[in-house]
Amino acid sequence: MSTQSNAISESFQSHSAAPATIPATRVFYWSVRRELWENRSIYVAPLAVAAVALFAFCLSSFVGIWEAPLRLNQAHAQAPFDMAAGLMMLTGIVVSVFYCLDALHGERRDRSILFWKSLPVSDATTVLAKASIPLVILPLLIFAIAVAMHWLMLLISSAVVLASGGSVATLWTNSSFLRTSWLLLYHILTAHALWPAPVYCWLLLVSGWARRATFLWATLPLIAIAGVEQITFHTWHFATLMGGRLVGAAPTVASTSPDMFPTDPMTHIMPGSFLSSPGLWIGLAFAAIFLAAAVRLRRYREPI
Amino acid sequence: MACIEARGLRKAFGTTIALDGVDLRVEEGHILGLVGPNGAGKTTALHAILGLTPYQGELRVLGRDPWAERDQLMRDVCFIADVAVLPRWIRVSQALDYVAGVHPRFDRAKAEGFLAKTTIRRGSRVRELSKGMVTQLHLALVMAIDARLLVLDEPTLGLDILYRKQFYDSLLNDYFDRNRTIVVATHQVEEVQHVLTDLMFINRGRIVFECSMEELESRYLEVTVHPEKVAAAQALKPIRERQAIGRSILLFDLMTLDKVDHQQLVGLLSGLGDVRTPGIADLFVAVMGNQSVVAQRVVTQGVVSQGAGQ
Numbered sequence: 001m002s003t004q005s006n007a008i009s010e011s012f013q014s015h016s017a018a019p020a021t022i023p024a025t026r027v028f029y030w031s032v033r034r035e036l037w038e039n040r041s042i043y044v045a046p047l048a049v050a051a052v053a054l055f056a057f058c059l060s061s062f063v064g065i066w067e068a069p070l071r072l073n074q075a076h077a078q079a080p081f082d083m084a085a086g087l088m089m090l091t092g093i094v095v096s097v098f099y100c101l102d103a104l105h106g107e108r109r110d111r112s113i114l115f116w117k118s119l120p121v122s123d124a125t126t127v128l129a130k131a132s133i134p135l136v137i138l139p140l141l142i143f144a145i146a147v148a149m150h151w152l153m154l155l156i157s158s159a160v161v162l163a164s165g166g167s168v169a170t171l172w173t174n175s176s177f178l179r180t181s182w183l184l185l186y187h188i189l190t191a192h193a194l195w196p197a198p199v200y201c202w203l204l205l206v207s208g209w210a211r212r213a214t215f216l217w218a219t220l221p222l223i224a225i226a227g228v229e230q231i232t233f234h235t236w237h238f239a240t241l242m243g244g245r246l247v248g249a250a251p252t253v254a255s256t257s258p259d260m261f262p263t264d265p266m267t268h269i270m271p272g273s274f275l276s277s278p279g280l281w282i283g284l285a286f287a288a289i290f291l292a293a294a295v296r297l298r299r300y301r302e303p304i
Numbered sequence: 305m306a307c308i309e310a311r312g313l314r315k316a317f318g319t320t321i322a323l324d325g326v327d328l329r330v331e332e333g334h335i336l337g338l339v340g341p342n343g344a345g346k347t348t349a350l351h352a353i354l355g356l357t358p359y360q361g362e363l364r365v366l367g368r369d370p371w372a373e374r375d376q377l378m379r380d381v382c383f384i385a386d387v388a389v390l391p392r393w394i395r396v397s398q399a400l401d402y403v404a405g406v407h408p409r410f411d412r413a414k415a416e417g418f419l420a421k422t423t424i425r426r427g428s429r430v431r432e433l434s435k436g437m438v439t440q441l442h443l444a445l446v447m448a449i450d451a452r453l454l455v456l457d458e459p460t461l462g463l464d465i466l467y468r469k470q471f472y473d474s475l476l477n478d479y480f481d482r483n484r485t486i487v488v489a490t491h492q493v494e495e496v497q498h499v500l501t502d503l504m505f506i507n508r509g510r511i512v513f514e515c516s517m518e519e520l521e522s523r524y525l526e527v528t529v530h531p532e533k534v535a536a537a538q539a540l541k542p543i544r545e546r547q548a549i550g551r552s553i554l555l556f557d558l559m560t561l562d563k564v565d566h567q568q569l570v571g572l573l574s575g576l577g578d579v580r581t582p583g584i585a586d587l588f589v590a591v592m593g594n595q596s597v598v599a600q601r602v603v604t605q606g607v608v609s610q611g612a613g614q
Binding site for chain 1: 376408
């Protein structure tokens with residue numbers, strides 16, 4: 001503004017004690033910690049699902065010692081591992097959707113936004129910390145749990161094979177865990193973080209905007225657009241487009257077969273075709289627009 | 305150096321005008337009480353000062369534009385709204401960790417020291433604490449921040465009298481010094497009267513009265529008039545008259561009686577009955593006159609509670 005106001009501002013700053021700043025990374029770190037404190041479902045839900053799945057696997061494996069039909073089929077030894085990974089990814093989607101719909105709504109509903117805003121944390125830091133949960137934290141967590149599950153399942157299978165007098169050698173040589181893990185990480189980061197990013201950012205934006213019924217506000221407009229398209233043009237392009245965004249029909253794998261189980265070592269991953277697909281970049285552009293809008297919106301938001 | 309400086313501050317919500325050209329200047333080291341009926345614009349004014357709401361007009365807080373620089377401003381400004389703003393899920397230890405993590409001027413040891421004087425346990429969640437304890441926690445967090453301006457919006461709403469007294473005592477004894485400024489908006493005017501250095505009445509988005517507490521004490525006198533001298537007292541044109549327990553209580557503005565010397569005037573009034581400094585609530589009613597039904601209602605409650613306290 002004017003030189004006078006600058007002078008005022010300077011004199012105030014020099015008046016205050018030590019040059020008090022906290023690195024932006026540290027503020028971001030604590031903002032993410034705070035999200036994990038508030039939303040324990042982020043790690044409790046995947047862990048609980050993993051525990052149940054492992055229990056079921058245990059049960060079927062040990063029963064398989066005596067009951068032939070339940071015995072682990074060597075030809076399809078990979079199937080339970082794929083199922084476990086798929087289950088984790090599904091859990092990740094569900095947790096992310098519910099987290100995003102509440103992230104910027106809950107703080108207004110319980111009036112705590114007045115407390116958060118009374119601290120020197122910018123709206124951008126807050127919104128980015130919230131966005132990092134579905135885009136970074138949950139995918140990595142899901143990956144870690146899935147890999148841990150694979151190892152535990154392998155140990156359980158080995159125990160079963162040993163107990164029934166077989167050799168574990170084939171089991172361990174057949175399963176290429178390192179390679180599978182890398183594939184899984186690649187798949188989760190592409191198909192479950194980058195590809196659906198616009199969906200999660202849209203949900204965040206709606207949760208910061210809607211006064212109530214965030215789920216309705218997030219979904220009804222999309223359903224309406226799909227309905228209008230169907231009635232007008234008798235096509236389902238929009239619905240297909242939206243559905244494909246969330247459940248990871250990303251062009252991450254061989255484009256000829258959009259594979260639901262990319263942990264299959266036969267799949268050829270194609271990072272080149274994924275990174276060069278316009279769909280990815282259009283999606284990321286939308287994600288950035290939604291996030292920018294959410295940051296701007298939070299500045300104006302007050303308790304509801 | 306003014307801590308807060310506003311000129312022509314305006315804010316409208318649709319057709320409702322919350323702030324209608326407020327001019328405000330709060331000097332460093334002052335404790336300003338903002339008093340007004342519900343919907344007068346107190347909270348809007350405070351939110352504008354805190355950068356929580358956009359406004360028209362000119363506003364500088366500690367030399368900054370609050371709307372454009374809220375996050376930087378909050379290094380030097382603390383805010384306690386009514387008791388319910390601490391998130392209910394947070395643990396006491398987490399609140400300490402978080403504020404220590406993001407606030408450059410937070411002294412954790414100090415906050416721990418304040419908490420040690422209470423019965424609040426580190427592992428408790430806010431939802432498990434009583435209202436009074438939540439306020440103690442929030443106050444402990446805020447008092448451990450080396451801030452220049454503290455904004456309080458109905459900080460003791462819904463607390464019992466012990467917690468309310470304790471709240472203002474800690475604020476005065478452990479926190480306030482000449483380098484800090486406090487702005488407090490409240491209805492519980494009797495409790496803050498001895499705390500304030502300045503007083504401001506706001507109604508319908510406008511500042512309708514402002515004075516320092518020293519000025520208030522020298523300028524306004526309330527006389528509980530002896531029954532036989534009521535007519536003589538009324539002849540001096542009090543700005544307000546009310547009845548309490550069968551006695552007439554008259555409020556005088558000595559400035560309107562400027563024809564007489566101040567000392568003489570005080571002597572004259574003392575002869576009519578018992579003289580004392582008026583309560584803020586009574587002054588509020590007198591100043592507002594019969595401006596609005598809302599003002600009447602709010603202050604009647606204040607007068608009743610004051611009467612009960614006597």
